[in-house]
Amino acid sequence: NAGVMQNPRHLVRRRGQEARLRCSPMKGHSHVYWYRQLPEEGLKFMVYLQKENIIDESGMPKERFSAEFPKEGPSILRIQQVVRGDSAAYFCASSPYGQGNQPQHFGDGTRLSIL
Amino acid sequence: AQSVAQPEDQVNVAEGNPLTVKCTYSVSGNPYLFWYVQYPNRGLQFLLKYITGDNLVKGSYGFEAEFNKSQTSFHLKKPSALVSDSALYFCAVRDNAPMGNNAGNMLTFGGGTRLMVKP
Numbered sequence: 001n002a003g004v005m006q007n008p009r010h011l012v013r014r015r016g017q018e019a020r021l022r023c024s025p026m027k028g029h030s031h032v033y034w035y036r037q038l039p040e041e042g043l044k045f046m047v048y049l050q051k052e053n054i055i056d057e058s059g060m061p062k063e064r065f066s067a068e069f070p071k072e073g074p075s076i077l078r079i080q081q082v083v084r085g086d087s088a089a090y091f092c093a094s095s096p097y098g099q100g101n102q103p104q105h106f107g108d109g110t111r112l113s114i115l
Numbered sequence: 116a117q118s119v120a121q122p123e124d125q126v127n128v129a130e131g132n133p134l135t136v137k138c139t140y141s142v143s144g145n146p147y148l149f150w151y152v153q154y155p156n157r158g159l160q161f162l163l164k165y166i167t168g169d170n171l172v173k174g175s176y177g178f179e180a181e182f183n184k185s186q187t188s189f190h191l192k193k194p195s196a197l198v199s200d201s202a203l204y205f206c207a208v209r210d211n212a213p214m215g216n217n218a219g220n221m222l223t224f225g226g227g228t229r230l231m232v233k234p
Contacts (some may be wrong), residue, residue, distance in 0.1 A: 004158070033221070042119075042205055042224035043159070056220055091158055098220055100147045100209040103164045106158035 002027065004060040004094050004107035005074075009052050012113045021110045025094030032075045033104055034060075034067060049075060050098070053089040079112075087114045117142045117197030117210050128196045128232050136191040136228045145211040147223065148189040150180055153203040162204075165189060176200070196232045199222035204228050 005024040013019050025032050030051050035043040045059040049069035060067065064082075069075040079086055089111045093104035117133040117140045128134045140146055147166055151159035156216045163174025170182045189206060 003190045006158075030119055033218075035222075035224075040227070042121075043222075045221040045223065048220050059221070069204060093159075093222075100211060100220065101164070102163040103149060105161065106151075108156070108158040111156075 002016050002098070004029075004092055004105055006090075006092050006107035006110050007110065008110060012115060014115050016081050018047075019079040019082050019112055021079075021087070021092075021112070023092030023107060024074040024091075026105055029094035029096050029105070031095045031098050032069050033093045033094065034075075034076070034077050035091045037091060039088075043091060046077075046090075048098075052105070054058050066068055076097070078111045082096075082112075083112050084114050086110055117146075117223045118206050119206050119208050119223055119225035121206055121228045123228050125142050125229045125231060126227075127128050128230070130232055130234050131141075131195050134166075134193050134196045134200070134230065134232070136204050136206075136230060137225040138189045138191065138225060140189060140206070141187060142208055142210045146178075146189075147211055148182065149207040149209075150174065150178070151205045151207060153205065153227075159205060162191070167225050180193040196230075197201075198232050198234055201230055202231045203229050 004030045032049045034046040036042045046055040047067045064080045066078045089109045091109045093106045095102045095104050119141045149164045150162040165172045165182045168171045206225040
């Protein structure tokens, strides 16, 4: 009974490269959330997706960042032309429904380091 | 807008003593409140939630939390701390918004409190 799976666990990129972070939600979950955590800080909401739809992207930077959750396959968070400030841990969470009273289940995150 | 404050960056407790990790929140409607724990290099693990009903909520690993509407607080407690409880604890809130309102979907987290339990 796998939980939320994120890969890679660690990703190193040079400035200007692209970073792709993958998230497979728990079985039966169709709602995915992406959060970013800077060192010693709390998690900041980035984007909320259902299958094939972006529901809320109010926390995601307008440029260089994009997210998708296709009908088949994992959710992808894509960062183009990475900069040093993108270094952070990126967490994905999923829930079976979009209702506010359901806890979100988190993956172990992808730690992105920009050289 | 919703927000969460965890006023203590770190809480130090001796093993066997009771612990409290503080959390206050602000939402426009009624809150859904959550506590999560994070161990090094891991994701967040759900501990407990308050949705409605009894103000005292019991969760995993002997933790409990008390919802206080007048003080807008949701402090995490445990009667007897263990060294293995040492970790980073996050309080989170969701506004009890109707379906279709995006403000009801995101979790807003506090900055976290590091709990250190000494033997």
